[in-house]
Amino acid sequence: MSIKKPIGVFDSGFGGLTVLKEIVKQLPNYDYLYLGDNARAPYGSRSFETVYEYTLECVKQLFAMDCELVILACNTASAKALRNIQQHDLPKIAPEKRVLGVIRPTTEVVGKLSKTGHVGVLGTTGTITSNSYPIEIEKFYPTITVHQEACPMWVPIVENNEIESEAADLFIQKNLSNLLAKDKNIDTIILGCTHYPLLIRKIKKHLPSNIILVSQGEIVAEGLADYLKRHPEMEERCSKGKSIEFYTTDSPENFDKAASMFYGKEVRSKHLEL
Ligand code: DGL
Numbered sequence: 001m002s003i004k005k006p007i008g009v010f011d012s013g014f015g016g017l018t019v020l021k022e023i024v025k026q027l028p029n030y031d032y033l034y035l036g037d038n039a040r041a042p043y044g045s046r047s048f049e050t051v052y053e054y055t056l057e058c059v060k061q062l063f064a065m066d067c068e069l070v071i072l073a074c075n076t077a078s079a080k081a082l083r084n085i086q087q088h089d090l091p092k093i094a095p096e097k098r099v100l101g102v103i104r105p106t107t108e109v110v111g112k113l114s115k116t117g118h119v120g121v122l123g124t125t126g127t128i129t130s131n132s133y134p135i136e137i138e139k140f141y142p143t144i145t146v147h148q149e150a151c152p153m154w155v156p157i158v159e160n161n162e163i164e165s166e167a168a169d170l171f172i173q174k175n176l177s178n179l180l181a182k183d184k185n186i187d188t189i190i191l192g193c194t195h196y197p198l199l200i201r202k203i204k205k206h207l208p209s210n211i212i213l214v215s216q217g218e219i220v221a222e223g224l225a226d227y228l229k230r231h232p233e234m235e236e237r238c239s240k241g242k243s244i245e246f247y248t249t250d251s252p253e254n255f256d257k258a259a260s261m262f263y264g265k266e267v268r269s270k271h272l273e274l
Contacts, residue, residue, distance in 0.1 A: 003239070004066060004239050005067065005068050005238055006033040007023075007031070007033070007070075007071065007238050008032075008063075008067030008069065008070035008071065009023065009033070009034045009035070010062060010071065010074065011034075011035075011036050011037070011072075011077070012037050012042060012043035012077065013037065014038070014255075014258055014261075015073070015194030015195045015262065016034065016036065016074055017034065017194075017259055017263040017267075018194050018217050019073035020034055020244075022217030022221040023071070026218075026222065026224075027224065029240045030238050031240065031241045031242070031244075033062065034245070034246045034247065035248075035272065036246075036249070037058055037248075037249045037274075038248045038251075039249035039250040040054055040249065042155055043076040043080075043126060044076050044124025044126050045124070045125055046076075048080050052081040052084055052085075054077075055082075056081060056085055057274055059085060059089075060093065063093070068096075068097050068234065068237045069098050069099075069234055069238060071100050071101075071220070072101045073102055073194060074102070075103060075123055075127045075194065076123075076124050076127050078132070079103060079123075079126060080126055082100075082101040100223075100227065102194070102216055103136055103192075105220050105223030105224075106216050106219050107133060107136040107137045107139075107140055107190075110214060111137070113214065114188040117141075117145060118144070118147075119144055119186065119188045120148070120180070120182075120186040120189040121134070121146060121189070121192050122151050122175065122189060122191055122192055122193065122196065124151070125152050127150075127192050128149070131148075133146060133190065134148065145183065148179075149175050151196075153171040154175070154199060155195045157199070163199060168199065172199060172203055173206045176206050176207055187210065188211070191203070191213060191216065194216065196215075197216075197217065200213065245270070246268065247270050248269045248272065249271075249273075250271075252269040
């Protein structure tokens with residue numbers, strides 16, 4: 001009997017479900033295991049050390065649950081923990097396993113989209129202060145100018161289902177005008193947080209129509225498909241049973257209630273004690 005070896009998809013809470021949804025659409029044959037660390041979310045305002053410690057703990061848990069490949073479907077975790085995990089922890093704890101993030105695949109495509117060469121990034125305070133996006137974009141497209149804006153209120157707006165409220169308009173408009181005031185030539189904006197696709201209608205309302213919005217789900221899914229093609233040794237190790245299991249470190253009842261807003265359909269999760 002073959003052992004199930006699901007692809008692990010990790011997020012601080014719900015946001016990674018917007019990424020998982022696109023991954024499953026593009027790569028429906030694999031088994032998946034989603035873990036949301038809802039008990040300790042949000043990560044966006046936490047220190048580097050804390051995000052690293054929490055993310056590493058969850059990655060180890062996913063490894064213990066037979067995941068050979070883990071996607072950090074969270075910008076904050078990708079920004080603050082991925083590099084350390086890849087360089088320092090993996091060689092010691094599981095040299096044959098892999099952990100991938102969401103920032104690199106996003107930055108790889110952004111230079112092809114921008115005509116002016118001026119790009120904006122929106123994200124949590126943690127993602128923005130880490131400077132991960134400007135650093136990664138520079139590696140691929142050294143001539144591109146990047147400006148950033150932290151949007152600390154956007155995740156709470158989504159999580160509290162205030163998406164259609166006037167308060168949402170207020171904060172979205174404020175952050176977007178701050179970003180555009182930094183550079184009026186920006187023609188491409190990265191939604192560098194997994195929650196932001198839920199705000200896309202409102203974001204578009206407050207932006208000139210010529211500005212391209214880069215949402216990550218599809219890009220990360222394409223990046224994963226490409227990675228599996230380029231790494232057949234890993235592809236063979238991921239089992240293909242079309243199953244999707246959801247785990248949360250908090251209450252499954254609460255998780256299931258909010259998850260469908262992010263995933264687009266009903267979710268039944270189980271509690272996981274770390
Ligand atoms: N999922 C996180 C991200 O993409 C945001 C949520 C949080 O702050 O925990 O950055």
